Amino acid sequence: MSNVGLILEEKAADIGNFLVGRLLPFRQKRHVGPFVFIDHMGPTKLKDYENLDVGPHPHIGLSTLTYLFEGAVMHRDSLGTKLEIKPGAVNWMTAGKGVVHSERTPDYLRVTEKTMHGLQIWVALPKELEDIEPSFVHVSEDKLPTWSDENAQYRLIAGKFREHESAVPVYSPLYLIEIKAENDFNLSIGKDLYGESALYVLEGEIVDGGETYGTKQLLVAKDAKLCEFEMKAGTTVYIFGGDALPEERFIFWNFVSSSSEKIEKAKQDWINHKFPKVPEDDDYVPIPPAQINARPSGGEKKD
Template identity: 45%
Template sequence: MASHSDANKALDLVIIPRTSDLGDNFEVRRALPSKQRRMVGPFVFLDQMGPHVFSSGDGLDVRPHPHIGLATVTYLFDGELLHRDSLGTVQPIRPGEVNWMTAGRGIVHSERTAPEVRQQASSLFGIQCWVALPQTHEETEPSFAHEEMHKLPVEEGEGISARIIAGRFFGKASPVPTLSEMFYADVQLQAGARLSLPAEYAEQAIYVVDGTLDLGSDGSFEAGRLLVLKPGKSVTLACRGARARVMLLGGEPMDGPRGIVWNFVSSSAERLQQAKEDWKQQRFPKVPGEVEFIPLPDIPGKPVFYP
Protein backbone atom coordinates (compact mmCIF):
# COMPACT_ATOMS: atom_id res chain seq x y z
CA MET A 1 0.00 0.00 0.00
CA ALA A 2 1.31 3.43 -0.92
CA SER A 3 2.20 5.74 1.95
CA HIS A 4 0.44 9.07 2.47
CA SER A 5 3.55 10.90 1.23
CA ASP A 6 3.68 8.77 -1.94
CA ALA A 7 0.01 9.53 -2.63
CA ASN A 8 0.80 13.26 -2.54
CA LYS A 9 3.62 13.00 -5.04
CA ALA A 10 2.95 14.19 -8.59
CA LEU A 11 5.77 12.30 -10.33
CA ASP A 12 5.00 8.90 -11.86
CA LEU A 13 8.40 8.02 -13.32
CA VAL A 14 11.75 9.42 -14.46
CA ILE A 15 13.13 8.42 -17.87
CA ILE A 16 16.86 8.70 -18.56
CA PRO A 17 17.26 8.92 -22.35
CA ARG A 18 19.34 6.47 -24.33
CA THR A 19 22.35 8.19 -25.89
CA SER A 20 23.69 7.40 -29.35
CA ASP A 21 26.50 8.92 -31.42
CA LEU A 22 25.61 9.78 -35.02
CA GLY A 23 29.26 10.42 -35.84
CA ASP A 24 31.72 13.25 -35.21
CA ASN A 25 30.66 13.02 -31.53
CA PHE A 26 27.19 14.36 -32.41
CA GLU A 27 24.99 12.89 -29.69
CA VAL A 28 21.26 12.20 -29.75
CA ARG A 29 19.38 11.42 -26.54
CA ARG A 30 16.12 9.48 -27.02
CA ALA A 31 13.58 9.84 -24.22
CA LEU A 32 10.56 8.42 -26.09
CA PRO A 33 9.81 5.68 -26.77
CA SER A 34 11.43 3.92 -23.80
CA LYS A 35 10.91 0.62 -22.02
CA GLN A 36 9.35 2.53 -19.12
CA ARG A 37 6.92 4.59 -21.16
CA ARG A 38 6.07 4.50 -24.86
CA MET A 39 3.79 7.53 -25.24
CA VAL A 40 2.74 10.70 -23.43
CA GLY A 41 -0.52 11.89 -24.95
CA PRO A 42 0.12 11.85 -28.72
CA PHE A 43 3.91 12.15 -28.31
CA VAL A 44 5.49 8.87 -29.44
CA PHE A 45 9.07 10.05 -30.00
CA LEU A 46 11.36 12.64 -28.37
CA ASP A 47 14.99 13.16 -29.34
CA GLN A 48 17.40 15.76 -28.00
CA MET A 49 19.93 16.77 -30.68
CA GLY A 50 23.24 18.05 -29.30
CA PRO A 51 24.37 20.46 -28.02
CA HIS A 52 27.18 20.15 -30.53
CA VAL A 53 29.66 22.38 -32.34
CA PHE A 54 30.56 21.41 -35.91
CA SER A 55 33.95 22.36 -37.31
CA SER A 56 34.10 24.61 -40.35
CA GLY A 57 33.08 22.59 -43.40
CA ASP A 58 31.11 20.05 -41.35
CA GLY A 59 27.45 19.79 -40.47
CA LEU A 60 24.45 17.53 -40.06
CA ASP A 61 23.30 15.47 -43.04
CA VAL A 62 20.10 13.51 -42.51
CA ARG A 63 19.40 12.17 -46.00
CA PRO A 64 15.85 11.89 -47.40
CA HIS A 65 13.70 9.42 -45.44
CA PRO A 66 9.96 8.74 -45.24
CA HIS A 67 7.21 9.07 -42.62
CA ILE A 68 3.56 8.07 -42.33
CA GLY A 69 0.89 8.51 -39.65
CA LEU A 70 2.61 11.23 -37.64
CA ALA A 71 3.68 14.85 -37.50
CA THR A 72 7.34 15.75 -36.95
CA VAL A 73 7.98 18.75 -34.70
CA THR A 74 11.41 20.37 -34.89
CA TYR A 75 12.38 23.09 -32.41
CA LEU A 76 15.88 24.55 -31.95
CA PHE A 77 17.57 26.28 -29.03
CA ASP A 78 20.75 27.01 -30.97
CA GLY A 79 21.98 26.76 -34.56
CA GLU A 80 20.14 26.29 -37.83
CA LEU A 81 18.86 23.44 -40.01
CA LEU A 82 17.58 23.36 -43.58
CA HIS A 83 14.42 21.31 -44.13
CA ARG A 84 13.51 19.99 -47.58
CA ASP A 85 10.54 17.74 -48.32
CA SER A 86 8.65 15.99 -51.11
CA LEU A 87 6.05 18.79 -51.19
CA GLY A 88 8.80 21.05 -52.51
CA THR A 89 9.27 22.88 -49.21
CA VAL A 90 12.68 24.44 -48.59
CA GLN A 91 12.66 26.00 -45.12
CA PRO A 92 15.48 26.93 -42.76
CA ILE A 93 14.61 26.66 -39.06
CA ARG A 94 16.22 28.83 -36.40
CA PRO A 95 15.93 29.04 -32.61
CA GLY A 96 12.43 29.75 -31.29
CA GLU A 97 10.72 28.81 -34.55
CA VAL A 98 8.78 25.61 -35.18
CA ASN A 99 8.64 23.24 -38.16
CA TRP A 100 5.50 21.08 -38.08
CA MET A 101 5.40 18.47 -40.87
CA THR A 102 2.25 16.35 -41.11
CA ALA A 103 3.21 13.10 -42.84
CA GLY A 104 -0.30 11.65 -43.15
CA ARG A 105 -0.35 9.05 -45.92
CA GLY A 106 3.30 9.66 -46.74
CA ILE A 107 6.01 12.29 -47.00
CA VAL A 108 9.79 12.32 -47.46
CA HIS A 109 12.18 14.93 -46.04
CA SER A 110 15.82 15.72 -45.37
CA GLU A 111 17.47 17.82 -42.67
CA ARG A 112 20.88 19.30 -43.28
CA THR A 113 23.26 22.05 -42.30
CA ALA A 114 23.03 24.57 -45.16
CA PRO A 115 26.18 25.18 -47.28
CA GLU A 116 26.49 28.81 -46.16
CA VAL A 117 26.33 27.79 -42.49
CA ARG A 118 29.16 25.24 -43.04
CA GLN A 119 31.55 28.02 -44.08
CA GLN A 120 32.46 28.47 -40.43
CA ALA A 121 32.10 26.55 -37.17
CA SER A 122 28.43 26.17 -36.23
CA SER A 123 26.43 24.91 -33.28
CA LEU A 124 23.27 22.80 -33.13
CA PHE A 125 20.99 22.10 -30.17
CA GLY A 126 17.32 21.21 -30.29
CA ILE A 127 14.47 18.77 -29.82
CA GLN A 128 12.62 16.73 -32.41
CA CYS A 129 9.33 15.03 -31.53
CA TRP A 130 6.86 12.86 -33.36
CA VAL A 131 3.17 13.34 -32.64
CA ALA A 132 0.94 10.41 -33.62
CA LEU A 133 -2.09 11.38 -35.70
CA PRO A 134 -5.64 10.38 -34.73
CA GLN A 135 -6.93 7.36 -36.64
CA THR A 136 -9.29 9.56 -38.66
CA HIS A 137 -6.29 11.61 -39.86
CA GLU A 138 -3.60 8.94 -40.28
CA GLU A 139 -4.05 8.96 -44.08
CA THR A 140 -4.55 12.70 -44.45
CA GLU A 141 -2.80 14.64 -47.19
CA PRO A 142 0.77 15.53 -46.17
CA SER A 143 1.44 19.16 -45.31
CA PHE A 144 4.07 21.45 -43.84
CA ALA A 145 3.77 24.47 -41.55
CA HIS A 146 6.45 26.83 -40.30
CA GLU A 147 5.79 29.43 -37.62
CA GLU A 148 8.25 32.17 -36.72
CA MET A 149 9.09 32.87 -33.10
CA HIS A 150 7.10 36.12 -32.84
CA LYS A 151 3.90 34.32 -33.91
CA LEU A 152 4.03 31.84 -31.02
CA PRO A 153 2.16 33.05 -27.90
CA VAL A 154 4.16 33.59 -24.71
CA GLU A 155 3.01 33.43 -21.08
CA GLU A 156 5.25 35.54 -18.86
CA GLY A 157 5.57 35.95 -15.11
CA GLU A 158 8.20 36.90 -12.57
CA GLY A 159 11.37 35.23 -13.84
CA ILE A 160 9.38 33.00 -16.21
CA SER A 161 8.83 32.85 -19.97
CA ALA A 162 6.70 30.07 -21.48
CA ARG A 163 6.38 29.89 -25.27
CA ILE A 164 3.47 27.76 -26.55
CA ILE A 165 4.95 25.83 -29.47
CA ALA A 166 1.87 23.74 -30.32
CA GLY A 167 -1.60 23.14 -28.95
CA ARG A 168 -3.14 24.97 -25.99
CA PHE A 169 -1.79 25.72 -22.53
CA PHE A 170 -1.87 28.50 -19.95
CA GLY A 171 -4.98 29.80 -21.71
CA LYS A 172 -3.09 30.45 -24.94
CA ALA A 173 -3.16 28.63 -28.30
CA SER A 174 -0.36 28.20 -30.84
CA PRO A 175 -1.19 28.83 -34.53
CA VAL A 176 0.42 25.48 -35.46
CA PRO A 177 -2.25 23.23 -37.10
CA THR A 178 -2.46 20.27 -34.72
CA LEU A 179 -5.01 17.48 -35.20
CA SER A 180 -5.49 16.40 -31.56
CA GLU A 181 -5.85 17.86 -28.07
CA MET A 182 -2.27 18.43 -26.94
CA PHE A 183 0.28 20.95 -25.70
CA TYR A 184 3.97 21.60 -26.18
CA ALA A 185 5.76 24.53 -24.53
CA ASP A 186 9.28 25.90 -24.05
CA VAL A 187 9.68 27.27 -20.52
CA GLN A 188 12.64 29.28 -19.21
CA LEU A 189 12.98 29.98 -15.48
CA GLN A 190 15.39 32.36 -13.80
CA ALA A 191 16.85 31.94 -10.30
CA GLY A 192 14.12 31.64 -7.67
CA ALA A 193 11.29 31.49 -10.23
CA ARG A 194 8.34 29.17 -9.61
CA LEU A 195 5.66 28.01 -12.05
CA SER A 196 2.47 26.10 -11.28
CA LEU A 197 1.80 23.39 -13.87
CA PRO A 198 -1.93 22.58 -13.77
CA ALA A 199 -3.33 19.14 -14.62
CA GLU A 200 -4.98 20.38 -17.82
CA TYR A 201 -4.49 17.13 -19.74
CA ALA A 202 -4.71 13.46 -18.78
CA GLU A 203 -1.07 12.80 -19.71
CA GLN A 204 1.68 15.34 -19.03
CA ALA A 205 5.48 15.31 -18.86
CA ILE A 206 8.43 17.63 -18.35
CA TYR A 207 11.72 17.33 -20.23
CA VAL A 208 14.64 19.09 -18.52
CA VAL A 209 16.78 20.77 -21.18
CA ASP A 210 19.16 22.86 -19.10
CA GLY A 211 19.87 23.55 -15.44
CA THR A 212 18.30 21.79 -12.45
CA LEU A 213 14.57 21.60 -11.86
CA ASP A 214 13.10 21.36 -8.36
CA LEU A 215 9.71 19.64 -7.97
CA GLY A 216 9.46 20.03 -4.20
CA SER A 217 8.69 16.73 -2.45
CA ASP A 218 9.26 14.86 -5.74
CA GLY A 219 12.93 15.92 -5.76
CA SER A 220 15.36 17.77 -8.01
CA PHE A 221 16.34 16.72 -11.52
CA GLU A 222 19.24 17.58 -13.80
CA ALA A 223 19.19 18.15 -17.54
CA GLY A 224 18.42 15.18 -19.78
CA ARG A 225 15.53 13.74 -17.76
CA LEU A 226 11.93 13.15 -18.87
CA LEU A 227 9.62 13.47 -15.87
CA VAL A 228 6.22 11.84 -16.42
CA LEU A 229 3.47 13.06 -14.11
CA LYS A 230 0.64 11.07 -12.60
CA PRO A 231 -2.79 11.68 -14.18
CA GLY A 232 -4.69 14.52 -12.54
CA LYS A 233 -1.67 15.79 -10.59
CA SER A 234 -0.57 19.43 -10.69
CA VAL A 235 2.98 20.34 -9.72
CA THR A 236 5.05 23.45 -9.03
CA LEU A 237 8.28 23.86 -10.98
CA ALA A 238 11.13 25.79 -9.38
CA CYS A 239 14.54 26.73 -10.70
CA ARG A 240 17.42 25.48 -8.58
CA GLY A 241 20.41 27.54 -9.64
CA ALA A 242 20.88 30.48 -11.99
CA ARG A 243 18.46 29.27 -14.64
CA ALA A 244 16.59 26.26 -15.98
CA ARG A 245 14.88 25.40 -19.24
CA VAL A 246 12.25 22.71 -19.69
CA MET A 247 9.84 21.47 -22.33
CA LEU A 248 6.27 20.78 -21.20
CA LEU A 249 4.37 18.24 -23.30
CA GLY A 250 1.38 15.96 -23.33
CA GLY A 251 -2.27 15.72 -24.22
CA GLU A 252 -5.21 13.38 -24.20
CA PRO A 253 -4.55 9.62 -24.55
CA MET A 254 -4.48 8.30 -28.10
CA ASP A 255 -7.57 6.70 -29.64
CA GLY A 256 -6.07 3.21 -29.60
CA PRO A 257 -2.65 1.52 -29.73
CA ARG A 258 0.08 2.59 -32.15
CA GLY A 259 2.92 0.66 -33.70
CA ILE A 260 6.26 2.19 -34.64
CA VAL A 261 8.41 0.61 -37.31
CA TRP A 262 11.49 2.67 -38.22
CA ASN A 263 10.07 6.09 -39.26
CA PHE A 264 6.49 4.89 -39.60
CA VAL A 265 3.64 5.16 -37.07
CA SER A 266 0.24 3.55 -37.56
CA SER A 267 -2.69 1.88 -35.84
CA SER A 268 -2.50 -0.86 -38.50
CA ALA A 269 0.18 -3.56 -38.79
CA GLU A 270 -0.74 -4.02 -42.46
CA ARG A 271 -0.22 -0.31 -43.12
CA LEU A 272 3.21 -0.41 -41.51
CA GLN A 273 4.18 -3.35 -43.71
CA GLN A 274 2.93 -1.53 -46.79
CA ALA A 275 4.99 1.55 -45.90
CA LYS A 276 8.11 -0.57 -45.55
CA GLU A 277 7.53 -2.15 -48.97
CA ASP A 278 6.70 1.20 -50.57
CA TRP A 279 9.99 2.69 -49.37
CA LYS A 280 11.95 -0.39 -50.38
CA GLN A 281 10.50 -0.14 -53.88
CA GLN A 282 10.96 3.67 -53.89
CA ARG A 283 7.24 4.36 -54.38
CA PHE A 284 7.27 7.36 -52.04
CA PRO A 285 7.49 10.84 -53.60
CA LYS A 286 10.97 12.30 -54.04
CA VAL A 287 12.50 15.40 -52.45
CA PRO A 288 13.21 17.79 -55.36
CA GLY A 289 16.93 18.32 -55.86
CA GLU A 290 17.96 15.35 -53.67
CA VAL A 291 19.29 12.07 -55.06
CA GLU A 292 20.50 10.41 -51.83
CA PHE A 293 18.20 8.49 -49.50
CA ILE A 294 18.37 6.36 -46.36
CA PRO A 295 17.75 2.70 -47.28
CA LEU A 296 15.18 0.66 -45.38
CA PRO A 297 17.04 -1.05 -42.52
CA ASP A 298 16.66 -4.72 -41.71
CA ILE A 299 13.67 -4.81 -39.34
CA PRO A 300 13.11 -8.30 -37.87
CA GLY A 301 9.85 -9.47 -36.34
CA LYS A 302 6.38 -7.97 -36.21
CA PRO A 303 5.62 -4.46 -34.96
CA VAL A 304 4.74 -4.10 -31.29
CA PHE A 305 1.67 -1.99 -30.57
CA TYR A 306 1.39 -0.09 -27.34
CA PRO A 307 -1.09 2.29 -25.73
Protein backbone atom coordinates in the same frame (compact mmCIF):
# COMPACT_ATOMS: atom_id res chain seq x y z
CA MET B 1 4.45 13.76 -1.85
CA SER B 2 5.97 13.61 -5.31
CA ASN B 3 3.79 13.54 -8.43
CA VAL B 4 6.59 11.93 -10.45
CA GLY B 5 5.47 8.53 -11.64
CA LEU B 6 8.46 7.69 -13.82
CA ILE B 7 11.99 9.10 -14.15
CA LEU B 8 13.72 8.53 -17.48
CA GLU B 9 17.32 9.42 -18.29
CA GLU B 10 18.07 10.66 -21.78
CA LYS B 11 19.72 7.86 -23.78
CA ALA B 12 22.09 8.13 -26.73
CA ALA B 13 20.84 7.31 -30.23
CA ASP B 14 22.57 7.48 -33.60
CA ILE B 15 20.89 9.18 -36.59
CA GLY B 16 23.47 8.68 -39.29
CA ASN B 17 26.39 11.00 -38.66
CA PHE B 18 24.79 12.70 -35.68
CA LEU B 19 24.46 11.51 -32.08
CA VAL B 20 21.31 12.58 -30.27
CA GLY B 21 19.71 12.04 -26.88
CA ARG B 22 16.49 10.07 -27.14
CA LEU B 23 13.70 10.99 -24.72
CA LEU B 24 10.86 8.89 -26.15
CA PRO B 25 10.01 6.11 -26.64
CA PHE B 26 11.25 4.03 -23.71
CA ARG B 27 10.27 0.47 -22.87
CA GLN B 28 8.60 1.76 -19.70
CA LYS B 29 6.79 4.56 -21.55
CA ARG B 30 5.94 4.37 -25.24
CA HIS B 31 4.18 7.74 -25.50
CA VAL B 32 2.85 10.70 -23.52
CA GLY B 33 -0.51 11.81 -24.85
CA PRO B 34 -0.05 11.86 -28.64
CA PHE B 35 3.73 12.41 -28.36
CA VAL B 36 5.44 9.20 -29.49
CA PHE B 37 9.04 10.22 -30.18
CA ILE B 38 11.38 12.98 -28.97
CA ASP B 39 15.05 13.43 -29.81
CA HIS B 40 17.27 16.04 -28.14
CA MET B 41 19.87 17.07 -30.74
CA GLY B 42 23.10 18.35 -29.21
CA PRO B 43 24.32 20.74 -28.13
CA THR B 44 27.09 19.73 -30.51
CA LYS B 45 29.94 21.83 -31.86
CA LEU B 46 30.58 20.86 -35.48
CA LYS B 47 33.87 21.49 -37.27
CA ASP B 48 34.02 23.17 -40.66
CA TYR B 49 34.00 19.72 -42.29
CA GLU B 50 31.20 18.27 -40.10
CA ASN B 51 27.57 18.72 -41.06
CA LEU B 52 24.10 17.44 -40.32
CA ASP B 53 23.12 15.24 -43.24
CA VAL B 54 19.94 13.26 -42.79
CA GLY B 55 19.07 12.22 -46.33
CA PRO B 56 15.60 11.64 -47.77
CA HIS B 57 13.60 9.29 -45.57
CA PRO B 58 9.86 8.57 -45.33
CA HIS B 59 7.15 9.02 -42.71
CA ILE B 60 3.52 7.96 -42.38
CA GLY B 61 0.83 8.50 -39.73
CA LEU B 62 2.40 11.39 -37.82
CA SER B 63 3.37 15.04 -37.70
CA THR B 64 6.97 16.05 -37.09
CA LEU B 65 7.87 19.15 -35.09
CA THR B 66 11.36 20.65 -35.30
CA TYR B 67 12.36 23.32 -32.78
CA LEU B 68 15.93 24.64 -32.64
CA PHE B 69 17.80 26.35 -29.80
CA GLU B 70 20.96 26.94 -31.87
CA GLY B 71 22.05 26.37 -35.44
CA ALA B 72 20.11 26.02 -38.68
CA VAL B 73 18.65 23.19 -40.74
CA MET B 74 17.62 23.16 -44.40
CA HIS B 75 14.38 21.21 -44.78
CA ARG B 76 13.40 19.74 -48.15
CA ASP B 77 10.43 17.46 -48.74
CA SER B 78 8.51 15.64 -51.44
CA LEU B 79 5.87 18.39 -51.42
CA GLY B 80 8.46 20.69 -52.96
CA THR B 81 9.17 22.58 -49.74
CA LYS B 82 12.65 24.05 -49.34
CA LEU B 83 12.97 26.11 -46.18
CA GLU B 84 15.60 26.88 -43.58
CA ILE B 85 14.58 26.66 -39.94
CA LYS B 86 16.35 28.80 -37.36
CA PRO B 87 16.10 28.99 -33.55
CA GLY B 88 12.70 29.90 -32.13
CA ALA B 89 10.64 28.91 -35.18
CA VAL B 90 8.69 25.69 -35.73
CA ASN B 91 8.66 23.36 -38.72
CA TRP B 92 5.48 21.27 -38.63
CA MET B 93 5.28 18.56 -41.29
CA THR B 94 2.28 16.24 -41.41
CA ALA B 95 3.10 12.96 -43.12
CA GLY B 96 -0.42 11.57 -43.34
CA LYS B 97 -0.46 8.84 -45.99
CA GLY B 98 3.20 9.41 -46.78
CA VAL B 99 5.90 12.04 -47.21
CA VAL B 100 9.67 12.09 -47.70
CA HIS B 101 12.05 14.74 -46.38
CA SER B 102 15.69 15.51 -45.75
CA GLU B 103 17.41 17.64 -43.11
CA ARG B 104 20.84 19.07 -43.83
CA THR B 105 23.17 21.87 -42.79
CA PRO B 106 22.50 24.83 -45.12
CA ASP B 107 25.10 25.36 -47.85
CA TYR B 108 26.41 28.64 -46.41
CA LEU B 109 27.30 26.92 -43.12
CA ARG B 110 28.86 23.76 -44.50
CA VAL B 111 32.44 25.10 -44.48
CA THR B 112 32.31 26.92 -41.14
CA GLU B 113 32.22 25.84 -37.52
CA LYS B 114 28.69 25.78 -36.10
CA THR B 115 26.54 24.52 -33.25
CA MET B 116 23.52 22.24 -33.53
CA HIS B 117 20.99 22.10 -30.71
CA GLY B 118 17.27 21.45 -30.73
CA LEU B 119 14.33 19.09 -30.41
CA GLN B 120 12.88 16.71 -33.00
CA ILE B 121 9.39 15.51 -32.07
CA TRP B 122 6.85 13.11 -33.54
CA VAL B 123 3.14 13.47 -32.77
CA ALA B 124 0.85 10.60 -33.75
CA LEU B 125 -2.19 11.48 -35.83
CA PRO B 126 -5.70 10.40 -34.77
CA LYS B 127 -6.68 7.14 -36.47
CA GLU B 128 -9.24 8.83 -38.74
CA LEU B 129 -6.56 11.26 -40.01
CA GLU B 130 -3.68 8.86 -40.52
CA ASP B 131 -4.20 8.81 -44.30
CA ILE B 132 -4.71 12.52 -44.94
CA GLU B 133 -2.71 14.32 -47.61
CA PRO B 134 0.75 15.38 -46.42
CA SER B 135 1.37 19.05 -45.65
CA PHE B 136 4.03 21.41 -44.33
CA VAL B 137 3.68 24.56 -42.20
CA HIS B 138 6.43 26.89 -40.98
CA VAL B 139 5.55 29.03 -37.96
CA SER B 140 7.91 31.93 -37.29
CA GLU B 141 9.06 32.78 -33.78
CA ASP B 142 6.85 35.86 -33.54
CA LYS B 143 3.72 33.73 -34.13
CA LEU B 144 4.26 31.67 -30.98
CA PRO B 145 2.51 32.97 -27.84
CA THR B 146 4.94 34.28 -25.21
CA TRP B 147 4.34 35.83 -21.80
CA SER B 148 6.16 36.39 -18.55
CA ASP B 149 5.68 37.08 -14.87
CA GLU B 150 8.05 38.13 -12.11
CA ASN B 151 9.63 34.66 -11.99
CA ALA B 152 9.68 33.12 -15.47
CA GLN B 153 9.31 33.45 -19.22
CA TYR B 154 6.85 31.21 -21.06
CA ARG B 155 6.43 30.17 -24.68
CA LEU B 156 3.69 27.96 -26.08
CA ILE B 157 5.32 26.05 -28.92
CA ALA B 158 2.30 23.95 -29.88
CA GLY B 159 -1.27 23.34 -28.76
CA LYS B 160 -3.42 25.13 -26.21
CA PHE B 161 -2.61 26.25 -22.68
CA ARG B 162 -4.75 28.57 -20.57
CA GLU B 163 -5.99 31.33 -22.87
CA HIS B 164 -3.12 30.85 -25.30
CA GLU B 165 -3.10 28.91 -28.58
CA SER B 166 -0.10 28.31 -30.82
CA ALA B 167 -0.33 28.86 -34.59
CA VAL B 168 0.99 25.31 -35.13
CA PRO B 169 -2.01 23.43 -36.65
CA VAL B 170 -2.20 20.36 -34.40
CA TYR B 171 -4.75 17.55 -34.90
CA SER B 172 -5.58 16.55 -31.33
CA PRO B 173 -5.63 18.26 -27.90
CA LEU B 174 -2.01 18.74 -26.77
CA TYR B 175 0.53 21.21 -25.40
CA LEU B 176 4.26 21.84 -25.60
CA ILE B 177 5.34 24.64 -23.26
CA GLU B 178 8.77 26.17 -22.72
CA ILE B 179 9.40 27.69 -19.28
CA LYS B 180 12.58 29.56 -18.33
CA ALA B 181 12.96 30.45 -14.64
CA GLU B 182 14.55 33.79 -13.79
CA ASN B 183 14.25 33.22 -10.03
CA ASP B 184 13.68 30.31 -7.67
CA PHE B 185 9.91 29.85 -7.49
CA ASN B 186 7.13 27.32 -7.10
CA LEU B 187 5.37 26.57 -10.36
CA SER B 188 1.79 25.30 -10.14
CA ILE B 189 0.12 24.72 -13.50
CA GLY B 190 -1.68 21.42 -13.01
CA LYS B 191 -5.14 22.94 -13.11
CA ASP B 192 -4.41 24.11 -16.67
CA LEU B 193 -3.08 20.79 -18.00
CA TYR B 194 -5.04 17.86 -19.37
CA GLY B 195 -4.50 14.27 -20.42
CA GLU B 196 -1.06 12.77 -19.83
CA SER B 197 1.87 15.04 -18.99
CA ALA B 198 5.65 14.90 -18.83
CA LEU B 199 8.45 17.34 -18.15
CA TYR B 200 11.95 17.48 -19.63
CA VAL B 201 14.71 19.41 -17.85
CA LEU B 202 16.89 20.95 -20.55
CA GLU B 203 19.12 22.75 -18.08
CA GLY B 204 19.10 23.57 -14.39
CA GLU B 205 17.18 21.83 -11.61
CA ILE B 206 13.68 21.33 -10.30
CA VAL B 207 12.58 20.02 -6.89
CA ASP B 208 9.51 17.84 -6.41
CA GLY B 209 8.52 16.03 -3.24
CA GLY B 210 11.91 16.73 -1.68
CA GLU B 211 13.77 15.17 -4.65
CA THR B 212 15.97 17.17 -7.01
CA TYR B 213 15.96 16.46 -10.74
CA GLY B 214 18.41 17.90 -13.25
CA THR B 215 19.58 18.20 -16.81
CA LYS B 216 18.58 15.51 -19.32
CA GLN B 217 15.95 13.92 -17.10
CA LEU B 218 12.42 13.26 -18.31
CA LEU B 219 9.74 13.09 -15.62
CA VAL B 220 6.34 11.57 -16.33
CA ALA B 221 3.54 12.78 -14.05
CA LYS B 222 1.24 10.40 -12.21
CA ASP B 223 -1.52 12.98 -12.60
CA ALA B 224 -1.19 16.05 -14.83
CA LYS B 225 -3.63 17.91 -12.58
CA LEU B 226 -1.12 17.72 -9.72
CA CYS B 227 1.74 19.31 -11.66
CA GLU B 228 3.49 21.49 -9.08
CA PHE B 229 7.23 21.79 -8.38
CA GLU B 230 10.00 24.24 -7.54
CA MET B 231 12.11 25.63 -10.38
CA LYS B 232 15.61 26.88 -9.61
CA ALA B 233 16.82 30.13 -11.18
CA GLY B 234 18.34 29.58 -14.63
CA THR B 235 16.34 26.39 -15.25
CA THR B 236 14.64 25.64 -18.58
CA VAL B 237 11.96 22.95 -18.80
CA TYR B 238 9.61 21.68 -21.48
CA ILE B 239 6.20 20.45 -20.38
CA PHE B 240 4.37 18.38 -22.96
CA GLY B 241 1.39 16.08 -23.20
CA GLY B 242 -2.28 16.01 -23.97
CA ASP B 243 -5.15 13.63 -24.51
CA ALA B 244 -4.01 10.08 -25.15
CA LEU B 245 -5.20 8.58 -28.43
CA PRO B 246 -7.72 5.73 -27.90
CA GLU B 247 -5.58 3.20 -29.78
CA GLU B 248 -1.96 2.22 -29.18
CA ARG B 249 0.49 3.01 -31.96
CA PHE B 250 2.89 0.74 -33.81
CA ILE B 251 6.30 2.27 -34.50
CA PHE B 252 8.76 0.91 -37.02
CA TRP B 253 11.78 2.95 -38.12
CA ASN B 254 10.22 6.25 -39.33
CA PHE B 255 6.66 4.95 -39.58
CA VAL B 256 3.86 5.37 -37.01
CA SER B 257 0.42 3.84 -37.38
CA SER B 258 -2.48 2.23 -35.55
CA SER B 259 -2.19 -0.57 -38.14
CA SER B 260 0.74 -2.96 -38.49
CA GLU B 261 -0.48 -3.73 -42.03
CA LYS B 262 -0.07 -0.08 -43.03
CA ILE B 263 3.44 -0.09 -41.65
CA GLU B 264 4.31 -3.24 -43.61
CA LYS B 265 2.97 -1.65 -46.79
CA ALA B 266 4.97 1.53 -46.15
CA LYS B 267 8.09 -0.57 -45.55
CA GLN B 268 7.69 -2.39 -48.86
CA ASP B 269 6.84 0.82 -50.72
CA TRP B 270 10.05 2.43 -49.46
CA ILE B 271 12.15 -0.61 -50.35
CA ASN B 272 10.60 -0.60 -53.85
CA HIS B 273 11.06 3.19 -54.29
CA LYS B 274 7.34 3.90 -54.51
CA PHE B 275 7.37 6.97 -52.24
CA PRO B 276 7.54 10.42 -53.88
CA LYS B 277 10.96 11.98 -54.42
CA VAL B 278 12.48 15.08 -52.80
CA PRO B 279 13.35 17.72 -55.41
CA GLU B 280 17.04 18.74 -55.36
CA ASP B 281 17.94 15.82 -53.10
CA ASP B 282 18.03 12.44 -54.83
CA ASP B 283 19.80 10.60 -52.00
CA TYR B 284 18.10 7.55 -50.47
CA VAL B 285 18.24 6.36 -46.87
CA PRO B 286 17.66 2.59 -46.78
CA ILE B 287 15.94 0.84 -43.91
CA PRO B 288 18.78 -0.40 -41.67
CA PRO B 289 19.41 -4.08 -42.49
CA ALA B 290 19.05 -5.07 -38.84
CA GLN B 291 15.50 -3.67 -38.85
CA ILE B 292 14.20 -5.08 -42.13
CA ASN B 293 12.61 -8.13 -40.51
CA ALA B 294 11.93 -6.56 -37.12
CA ARG B 295 8.39 -6.34 -35.82
CA PRO B 296 6.95 -2.87 -35.12
CA SER B 297 7.05 -1.91 -31.45
CA GLY B 298 3.89 -1.09 -29.53
CA GLY B 299 0.41 -1.94 -30.66
CA GLU B 300 -0.81 -3.40 -27.40
CA LYS B 301 -4.44 -2.72 -26.57
CA LYS B 302 -5.22 -0.36 -23.71
CA ASP B 303 -7.09 -1.74 -20.72
